[in-house]
Each structure stands twice: as structure tokens, then as C-alpha cells.
Amino acid sequence: MTNKYLTIYNTIVEQIKSGEIPPQTLLPSENELSEQFNTSRETIRKALNVLSQNGYIQKVRGKGSIVIDLSKFDFPVSGLVSFKELAQKMGRKPKTIVNEFSLIKPETYIRQQLHLSSKDLVWKVVRTREMGGEKIILDKDFLGKKYVPHLTEEICADSIYQYLENDLNMTISFARKEIVVEEPTNEDRTLLDLEGFHNIVVIKNYVYLDDASLFQYTESRHRPDKFRFVDFARRSR
Amino acid sequence: MTNKYLTIYNTIVEQIKSGEIPPQTLLPSENELSEQFNTSRETIRKALNVLSQNGYIQKVRGKGSIVIDLSKFDFPVSGLVSFKELAQKMGRKPKTIVNEFSLIKPETYIRQQLHLSSKDLVWKVVRTREMGGEKIILDKDFLGKKYVPHLTEEICADSIYQYLENDLNMTISFARKEIVVEEPTNEDRTLLDLEGFHNIVVIKNYVYLDDASLFQYTESRHRPDKFRFVDFARRSR
DNA sequence: CAGTGGTCTAGACCACCGA
DNA sequence: CGGTGGTCTAGACCACTGT
The missing domain is CATH 3.40.1410.10 (Chorismate lyase-like)
Incomplete structure (x- = not known):
């Protein structure tokens, strides 16, 4: 059994990559997500922070979390590439x-x-x-x-x-x-x-x-x- | 009034830069810090995570948080510099x-x-x-x-x-x-x-x-x- | 105004490290 | 074994966004 917040992170990454959640749309709110995944809001927030750090979403106060369009990049989005x-x-x-x-x-x-x-x-x-x-x-x-x-x-x-x-x-x-x-x-x-x-x-x-x-x-x-x-x-x- | 965890972050950065906390030594434990700063442990952890992301400390499970030696670098430690x-x-x-x-x-x-x-x-x-x-x-x-x-x-x-x-x-x-x-x-x-x-x-x-x-x-x-x-x-x- | 994300809390259990 | 950091919880209040 691995981390709860990392498994949540991974499932959302899959949903984004598969197109299930299209770019420029909002993710469900943190409260909704905590119900969906049957967990606390802080745990959801940890997962969302990793998503944000890795360039999958952009969090906006008062609005929600926007999915960033990765498909436009022919090269890896983040990190160090030689x-x-x-x-x-x-x-x-x-x-x-x-x-x-x-x-x-x-x-x-x-x-x-x-x-x-x-x-x-x-x-x-x-x-x-x-x-x-x-x-x-x-x-x-x-x-x-x-x-x-x-x-x-x-x-x-x-x-x-x-x-x-x-x-x-x-x-x-x-x-x-x-x-x-x-x-x-x-x-x-x-x-x-x-x-x-x-x-x-x-x-x-x-x-x-x-x-x-x-x-x-x-x-x-x-x-x-x-x-x-x-x-x-x-x-x- | 700013963030609590960012002000904690800043005071620790100052302590590291001034040499008050020398490189290669351990920071006080998270429990100690939460008493010192009169706050909860999760808030301390947020401050420490920022310190870690910015290259000031290295967290090691079971041991503590080690201060990294920045003084050896003549150029900025982290981030994007042109x-x-x-x-x-x-x-x-x-x-x-x-x-x-x-x-x-x-x-x-x-x-x-x-x-x-x-x-x-x-x-x-x-x-x-x-x-x-x-x-x-x-x-x-x-x-x-x-x-x-x-x-x-x-x-x-x-x-x-x-x-x-x-x-x-x-x-x-x-x-x-x-x-x-x-x-x-x-x-x-x-x-x-x-x-x-x-x-x-x-x-x-x-x-x-x-x-x-x-x-x-x-x-x-x-x-x-x-x-x-x-x-x-x-x-x- | 209701809904969103941002911060903070007090407490719990766990995995790991060193003596 | 006791102390460390890692995870998770349930709840609270705040700042901001849209309508």
C-alpha cells in the first residue's frame, strides 16, 4: 500500500493524460474531491500541490484548479533534460x-x-x-x-x-x-x-x-x- | 500581517545565512520548533518544505533536517538565473x-x-x-x-x-x-x-x-x- | 452572497534511525 | 527503545471570485 495522496495524484494524472479531463477546464473543487476519494481536504490539497508543481494544473484562488494544456509540448514539460x-x-x-x-x-x-x-x-x-x-x-x-x-x-x-x-x-x-x-x-x-x-x-x-x-x-x-x-x-x- | 509559515521560513533563512545555524548541523526537531514558534507542527512542516525546496535544508526521516552548505556557491543556489x-x-x-x-x-x-x-x-x-x-x-x-x-x-x-x-x-x-x-x-x-x-x-x-x-x-x-x-x-x- | 482555494490547528498513527 | 520526520484527519477561519 502506497501513499494516499500520491495514488490520488496518479489517478488524476491519468485522467488528464487520457483526455478524460480536457485542458482549460476546472477540476472538481477540493471539497468535492475529498468526498469522491473519501479522504480529508488536506490530503486532496497535497495531491493537487504535486500536480501543480509538475505542471499539470494551475490553482486559482476563488475559482478552482485549471488543467494546463500539455499536449502542445513536443518535449517534456518539466524537469531537467539533456x-x-x-x-x-x-x-x-x-x-x-x-x-x-x-x-x-x-x-x-x-x-x-x-x-x-x-x-x-x-x-x-x-x-x-x-x-x-x-x-x-x-x-x-x-x-x-x-x-x-x-x-x-x-x-x-x-x-x-x-x-x-x-x-x-x-x-x-x-x-x-x-x-x-x-x-x-x-x-x-x-x-x-x-x-x-x-x-x-x-x-x-x-x-x-x-x-x-x-x-x-x-x-x-x-x-x-x-x-x-x-x-x-x-x-x- | 503575513503568513505564519512564511515568516517562520524567513527567520530560519536569516539564521542560516548569518551563520547562527552552521552548515551540516541539524535544525531543532519539528516538535521543538512548533513550541519555539508557538504554532502547530503542520505549520512548521510547511515552512521546512519551502526551505527544502529552496535548497537550504535536506530532510532525513528518522534523523532531522540538515542545513546545506550554501556558502561554497558564488552564484545563486536555486532557480533561474540569466x-x-x-x-x-x-x-x-x-x-x-x-x-x-x-x-x-x-x-x-x-x-x-x-x-x-x-x-x-x-x-x-x-x-x-x-x-x-x-x-x-x-x-x-x-x-x-x-x-x-x-x-x-x-x-x-x-x-x-x-x-x-x-x-x-x-x-x-x-x-x-x-x-x-x-x-x-x-x-x-x-x-x-x-x-x-x-x-x-x-x-x-x-x-x-x-x-x-x-x-x-x-x-x-x-x-x-x-x-x-x-x-x-x-x-x- | 455562496463557493472556491489558502492557512492553521491539535491530535493521531506510521516508518525510520540511532543508541 | 525513544525520537525523528511522513501521512492523515476533521474542523475552523480567512481572502478571493463570480453572480
């Missing part, structure tokens, strides 16, 4: 090449990013992502050894995250992303198919565990023509 | 030049983006943003006339949003942003100081009113060296 994730959704598995795999004494920049002491060692993993025969993304990962004692090249060729979550039972809880555009380095030019491109899109990722400790710093360097990022933002008030 | 907004925070007002201001029959692309019929007219506004003597950002706005009956060049030179919110009493409620990198058009080259840059960062903005109607489409075209985007993402589960 080309890699998108390609995976489209069923095309990116090929991964491990260019570098080592345990190093981190340079100052990385050490600062990961808040480490000068004695801590760090796994450095550099991987190329290939898609449709072209090397498009360069991923550089730095993981503190004190969080991940063991790591192999085979794991990196597969999926580091899968290993951490399934085998080590670690829980990634949140991340801070920074997107900037830089000029390509020599490394970028060597490892990627950059042809005539003069810029590279860099996503800097600071990944935290669920005890709020920063354990990984990642740079994902994308060829600009294959990059897309979608965000859904509610107004601050 | 160079323009950032420069404004730093007290430097960008100079605005209105290059084009007209009421047009929209081309197909714009009409589709705004979900308009072929009879609807649209305000088209093209503006250059100058900072430190350089033309860095090109903003192209398209607003449905049925939402904004009157508009002048003077308003555009100042701030469209201010006019909409203060004078017309409209409420912008949410937006969907898409970030892509493109090659500069001739218009970009003419109106911006692009020097040797071969790419341009385009933020496509779909802006909604609080009745969930799409009323504005905006393209903000940034010179890549002056662009930065920061995002704070919680894991979906």
Missing part, C-alpha cells in the same frame, strides 16, 4: 567509451569543489558518449574515495549510478546544476567529433547524498547542436 | 535599445507558439540589452493583442513586465523555458556585439497568466560568454 537522457527515452542507447580511469590526488580546483582535505583520494573517470556514430558528449566524473571505496573500469563502461544505487545502496538525493558555454579545450577536440564547432556547452553537476554530503562533481560537455534543456518554473509568489 | 537578472542584482542596470516595435500579423511559427487564430494580431518587440558598453542580449517578445490592448515604445524601453503587473494588474504565474544553442542569424550579428562568436544561446520562454492562458512568447538571445544558468534539482523520489 540530450543523453532524451536519447535514452527514445530507445537509442548511447555507446560509452572509457578514456581514463584512475585514482588520483586531486588538483586544487577539484578538491575545492568537493570540499576535500589534501589527503583524500579521488576517482577520476573520463568517458565519451557516442550517438549515431558521432562522439557528442564528454563526461568527466570525480568521486571521493571515502564515499566509494571500490570502482572498476567495467562499472564505468556500464553505469556508475546504477552501481551506486543498486549495489552500494547509496541514495542520490539532489544536485545543483550550472550551465555555461565555453571554448573547447584540446581534450574536447581530441575526444569529441567537434568538426567546425567553436563552443561547447558545459553542465557542471554537484551531486549530494541524502545526508547532505557532497560526494561527486561531474562535468558533462555537450556539442552545442545536440543540446537541449527544458525547465518549468512557477513564479516565486 | 546574466541579465544577475547583472541587475549586482546593481548594474542594463541599457535597453528598442530596435523594433510594431503590431503585426504573426507568421506561422509565432502563431502556433501562441495558439492564436489567423485573425489575431500580435505585438512584436525587439530589444537590445547593453551592459558595460557591449550589446550582449537580444530580446524578441511576441504578445497577443487580445491580452495587451495597448502598448507603447516608451513602455518597452522601460519594462514591459512592470507595466503589465503594476498598471494592467496582470499576474504572470509560470513559464516554461527551453535552452538551446544556435548559430547566429544575420539579425543577431547586426544588433549584437558578436565579434568572433560562432554560437548564440537562445532561451525560449512561454509565459502564462494565472488563468493558465499562454499570452507571451519570448526569445532571449545571449552571447555565450555572458551566459549562466543555475538549477537546483531534488531527486524525483
Whole structure:
């Protein structure tokens, strides 16, 4: 048995996606819904808040909850989408090449990013992502050894995250992303198919565990023509 | 008199920012806080949820709420930041030049983006943003006339949003942003100081009113060296 | 005015964590 | 085991919307 408010959320999502509740119409009022689902109004409100956060509805005081038209978007409505994730959704598995795999004494920049002491060692993993025969993304990962004692090249060729979550039972809880555009380095030019491109899109990722400790710093360097990022933002008030 | 849970949120934010509650420490428990603030636990929980959403704390079941170390970030922790907004925070007002201001029959692309019929007219506004003597950002706005009956060049030179919110009493409620990198058009080259840059960062903005109607489409075209985007993402589960 | 969503309460039970 | 956060309840009052 799962959450009550999440099951309510899911059934309403289905009703919206199936067209049972058309866009631009009002949802039943919170009081009606609490009767329909045989629950309290605060529980309904939790479900509606999740719907609102995920861009399905817009709540208006004194009027009701309006269903937003999602069908107009060819790309995902909310959240964080890179080309890699998108390609995976489209069923095309990116090929991964491990260019570098080592345990190093981190340079100052990385050490600062990961808040480490000068004695801590760090796994450095550099991987190329290939898609449709072209090397498009360069991923550089730095993981503190004190969080991940063991790591192999085979794991990196597969999926580091899968290993951490399934085998080590670690829980990634949140991340801070920074997107900037830089000029390509020599490394970028060597490892990627950059042809005539003069810029590279860099996503800097600071990944935290669920005890709020920063354990990984990642740079994902994308060829600009294959990059897309979608965000859904509610107004601050 | 404002909200109780928001005032609690604000006082805790101050305590975190001032260092009164250091990073990596636990907040008082929800029961303690409800006594301290003389309120119910659910109200405290609302305040803590906002803190969590904004990246100040991380809640862990069975343990407590951990304060996240923000001081390591030289840029804003959460939310959507373009160079323009950032420069404004730093007290430097960008100079605005209105290059084009007209009421047009929209081309197909714009009409589709705004979900308009072929009879609807649209305000088209093209503006250059100058900072430190350089033309860095090109903003192209398209607003449905049925939402904004009157508009002048003077308003555009100042701030469209201010006019909409203060004078017309409209409420912008949410937006969907898409970030892509493109090659500069001739218009970009003419109106911006692009020097040797071969790419341009385009933020496509779909802006909604609080009745969930799409009323504005905006393209903000940034010179890549002056662009930065920061995002704070919680894991979906 | 009646109906809507926004806030707040006091209490209950549960799942999880650490000692 | 006691303490933590996660969920849920039934009821109350308020601010806002439309008619």
C-alpha cells in the first residue's frame, strides 16, 4: 500500500493524460474531491500541490484548479533534460567509451569543489558518449574515495549510478546544476567529433547524498547542436 | 500581517545565512520548533518544505533536517538565473535599445507558439540589452493583442513586465523555458556585439497568466560568454 | 452572497534511525 | 527503545471570485 495522496495524484494524472479531463477546464473543487476519494481536504490539497508543481494544473484562488494544456509540448514539460537522457527515452542507447580511469590526488580546483582535505583520494573517470556514430558528449566524473571505496573500469563502461544505487545502496538525493558555454579545450577536440564547432556547452553537476554530503562533481560537455534543456518554473509568489 | 509559515521560513533563512545555524548541523526537531514558534507542527512542516525546496535544508526521516552548505556557491543556489537578472542584482542596470516595435500579423511559427487564430494580431518587440558598453542580449517578445490592448515604445524601453503587473494588474504565474544553442542569424550579428562568436544561446520562454492562458512568447538571445544558468534539482523520489 | 482555494490547528498513527 | 520526520484527519477561519 502506497501513499494516499500520491495514488490520488496518479489517478488524476491519468485522467488528464487520457483526455478524460480536457485542458482549460476546472477540476472538481477540493471539497468535492475529498468526498469522491473519501479522504480529508488536506490530503486532496497535497495531491493537487504535486500536480501543480509538475505542471499539470494551475490553482486559482476563488475559482478552482485549471488543467494546463500539455499536449502542445513536443518535449517534456518539466524537469531537467539533456540530450543523453532524451536519447535514452527514445530507445537509442548511447555507446560509452572509457578514456581514463584512475585514482588520483586531486588538483586544487577539484578538491575545492568537493570540499576535500589534501589527503583524500579521488576517482577520476573520463568517458565519451557516442550517438549515431558521432562522439557528442564528454563526461568527466570525480568521486571521493571515502564515499566509494571500490570502482572498476567495467562499472564505468556500464553505469556508475546504477552501481551506486543498486549495489552500494547509496541514495542520490539532489544536485545543483550550472550551465555555461565555453571554448573547447584540446581534450574536447581530441575526444569529441567537434568538426567546425567553436563552443561547447558545459553542465557542471554537484551531486549530494541524502545526508547532505557532497560526494561527486561531474562535468558533462555537450556539442552545442545536440543540446537541449527544458525547465518549468512557477513564479516565486 | 503575513503568513505564519512564511515568516517562520524567513527567520530560519536569516539564521542560516548569518551563520547562527552552521552548515551540516541539524535544525531543532519539528516538535521543538512548533513550541519555539508557538504554532502547530503542520505549520512548521510547511515552512521546512519551502526551505527544502529552496535548497537550504535536506530532510532525513528518522534523523532531522540538515542545513546545506550554501556558502561554497558564488552564484545563486536555486532557480533561474540569466546574466541579465544577475547583472541587475549586482546593481548594474542594463541599457535597453528598442530596435523594433510594431503590431503585426504573426507568421506561422509565432502563431502556433501562441495558439492564436489567423485573425489575431500580435505585438512584436525587439530589444537590445547593453551592459558595460557591449550589446550582449537580444530580446524578441511576441504578445497577443487580445491580452495587451495597448502598448507603447516608451513602455518597452522601460519594462514591459512592470507595466503589465503594476498598471494592467496582470499576474504572470509560470513559464516554461527551453535552452538551446544556435548559430547566429544575420539579425543577431547586426544588433549584437558578436565579434568572433560562432554560437548564440537562445532561451525560449512561454509565459502564462494565472488563468493558465499562454499570452507571451519570448526569445532571449545571449552571447555565450555572458551566459549562466543555475538549477537546483531534488531527486524525483 | 455562496463557493472556491489558502492557512492553521491539535491530535493521531506510521516508518525510520540511532543508541 | 525513544525520537525523528511522513501521512492523515476533521474542523475552523480567512481572502478571493463570480453572480
